[in-house]
Amino acid sequence: MQSAAPPNDSPICDFAPRDGEAHIQVRGLTMAYGNFVLQRDLNFTINRGDIFVIMGGSGSGKSTLLNHLLGLNPPAKGQVLFEGHSLWDATPEERDLILRRVGVLYQSGALWSSMTLEENIALPLGEYTNLSERQIRELVGFKLALVGLSGFEDYFPSQISxxxxxRAGLARAMALDPEILFFDEPSAGLDPITAKRLDDLILDLRATLGATVVVVTHELDSIFAIGTNSVFLDIERRTQTALGDPKRLRDECPDPTVHSFLTRGRETIEAAQ
Amino acid sequence: MVTAADAQLEISRPTPETLLIRLAGPWVLRRDLPDLIDAVERHAPRGAVRRIAVDATRLETWDSMLIAELRRLKTMCAAGGVEIDFAALPDGARRLIDLATATSERPPQRRSQGRHGFRVAVGVEVIRAVRSVGDMVGFLGETIQALVAAVRGHARFRWVDLLQVMQEHGPAALPIVGLVNFLVGMIIAFIGAIQLERFAAEIYVANLVGVGVVREMGPMMTAIILAGRTSAAFAAQLGTMQVNEEISAFRTMGIPPMQFLVLPRVIALVLMVPLLTVYADVIGIFGGAVVSLVKLHLSLTLFYQQLVGALSMIDWIGGLIKAAVFGVIIVLSGCLRGMQASRSASAVGYAATSAVVTGIVFIIATDAVFTIIYIVLGI
Known part of the structure; x- marks a missing residue:
């Protein structure tokens, strides 16, 4: 619903789906480091089953937004609601309960370097369940097999590529069968084939586990291959300027920044020539 | 005409309004190139010409050096409203100049202001120091919370980690702790011997060494060695984990890093520092005894008897309580700085340095406080 003169907090291209069950809601969120405002007035909804892409140029606050969604950074203003509950206002116990239903794959994998792959995946299982050691070992083997790393149980993170x-980080993120999986730049530093395989894996996981997926990325191939919904963070205006299916944004969004981002600046360059 | 070894620059003025620059020879990166801008300014003072043309027919080779000069010329001309004609330049060179003079991105607004005066710098440092005390106290509070959770039985850490930290920062430190304390014991005995000989009171060297080592030097030297060895190691470990987002991974898994990473280290060092201190005390006293034997010819038996009379249990306990507190300081300064590290490689180095500095400052300050408390209590 766009009025003629959109208020300050409404994005320029709003193609966000109007139906669907909200999983995470961001309401009037302002992110800041001290006095430095990174993004203001963010408003969007991540629906259950979405593959939601957080897009934007380097330094636009994508990773910071991820930390806000996880409740690691305090919002300067506004709220992040997880199934209607504010993460930041929750008690530590409530937050733990919410977080155990969430899996995160960090940019570098963030495996704990002093533990083997098996111990890495077993740790959250041991923390949150009362499974026997045999059960845990079986689950670890299964998760590693899912990401194609069977037989690497006893390797340390420094010993693998x-x-x-x-992928091992993904296995750990999936250890507790999360309802929401967060990916911070999943294809950064991967060759195109491995990156494509990771995209396929994300699609498979959503199809089989029914998980909601939130991806921070600026890889256009990934964005169009897997994204069903998205938000675009504009680095100049310091707020969101587009919402919705990235393919539709590419074809229909009139905003030049969004358009040039999604077309690799092709048409802007053509126009300039 | 300006001539270098072989790059040549020739400037002429075909009409009063135009300047023609002829470039010849190789214009490549080297020190003795003719100064283009200088030559232009000498031939045509600012505002004298309306147009500058460049002729490059005799230009042999060129590289970034030429482009950099021409770019500067172009910016200068643009500022003075002079038309400049690069049409005669090689294609590649023209394109590079265009690329370099295309509008580049605006640098983003700086988060902090640049340089300040001396008074501001002093203020900033003072605020930082005060904040550092606050940080330590806050961190201590979090550690105590974690400890309480541990006592209640739902602490989350692995016993393997605890044992490993105990091994690495206990027995492994024996040689260096032994060496330093042996020398410190000897130094105290030497200084004491020289003074006490004048009063023919050599026997009191045993008292001096015993009390000095057990109450002060043993705990403090051990703690300072460990501040250098252990704090730095902890800061580097946790700093690297911060860089790799491993600490964030703990948080999002709902595993508090305070419990999983800091608690085993605190427990290990609260046990290990007093044990190392006992060892340090014994070695330090032995060092003193060796000096008394060699320099003052006091027999070891005599030294021992005098020592037993001079040292009470209170001295030992007082020293060991200090040692345990120093252990906490060593862990906290290391872990605090490691966790505060930002996400870059240099941040890890900075964290290690600042952990050692914080550790040593707090150890000595705490030692002073302890001395005053012990004096007031008459211990």
Missing amino acids: GGMRK
Whole structure:
């Protein structure tokens, strides 16, 4: 619903789906480091089953937004609601309960370097369940097999390649069968084939586990291959300027920044010539 | 005409309004190139010409050096409203100049203001120091919370980690702790011997060494060695984990890093520092005894008897309580700085340095406080 003169907090291209069950809601969120405002007036909804892409140029606050969604950074203003509950206002116990239903794959994998892959994946299982050691070992084997790393149980993170570390990180993020999976730049530093495989894996996971997926990325191939919904953070205006299916944004959004981002600046360059 | 070894620059003025620059020879990165701007300014003072043309027919090779000069010329001309004609330049060179003079991105507004005066710098440092005390106290509070959770039985850390930290920062430190304290014991005995000999009171060297080492030097030297060894190691470990987002991974898994990472280290060092201190005390006293034997010819038996009379249990306990507190300071300064590290490689180095500095400052300040408390209590 766009009026003729959109108020300050409404995005320029709003193609966000109007139906669907809200999983995470961001309401009037302002992110800041001290006096430095990174983004203001963010308003969007991540629906259950979405593959939601957080897009934007480098330094636009994508990763910071991810930390806000996870309740790691305090909002300067506004709220992040997880199934209607504010993460930041929750008691530590409530927050733990919410977080155990969330899995995160960090940019570098963020495997704990002093533990083997098996111990990495077993740790959250041991923390949150009362499974026997045999059960845990079986689950760990299964999760590692899912990401194609069977037999690497006793390796330390430093002994495997970057792509493998990322997949092992994914296995750890999936340890507790999360309802929401967060990916911070999943294809950064991966070769195109491995990156494509990771995209396929994300699609498979959503199809089989029914999880909601939130991806921070600026890889256009990934964005169009997997994204069903998105938000675009504009670095100049310091707020969101587009919402909705990235393919539709590419074809229909009139905003030049969004358009040039989604077309690799092709048409802007053509126009300039 | 300005001539370098072989790059040549020739400037002429075909009409009063135009300047023609002829470039010849190789214009490549080297020190003795003719100064283009200087030559232009000498031939045509500001505002004298309306147009500058460049002729490059005899230009042999060129590289970034030429482009950099021409770019400067172009900016200068643009500022003075002079038309400049690069049409005669090689294609590649023209394109590079265009690329370099295309509007580049605006640098973003700086988060902090640049340079300040001396008074502001002093103020900033003072605020930082005060904040550092606040940080330590806050961190201590969080540690105590974690400890309470541990006592209640739902602490989350691995016993393997605890044992590993105990091994690495206990027995492994024996040689260096032993060496330093042996020397400190000897130094105290030497200084004491020289003074006490004048009063023919050599036997009191045993008292001096015993009390000095057990109450002060043993705990403090051990703590300072460990501040250098252990604090730095902890800061580097946790700093690297911060860089790799491993700490964030703990948080999002709902595993408090305070419990999982800091608690085993605190427990390990609260046990290990007093044990190392006992060892340090014994070695330090032995160092003193060796000096008394060699320099003052006091027999070891005599030294021992005098020592037993001079030292009470209170001295030992007082020293060991201090040692345990120093252990906490060593862990907290290391872990605090490691957790505060920002996400870059240099931040890890900075964290290690600042952990050692914080550790040593707090150890000595705490030691002073302890001395006053012990004096007031008459211990």
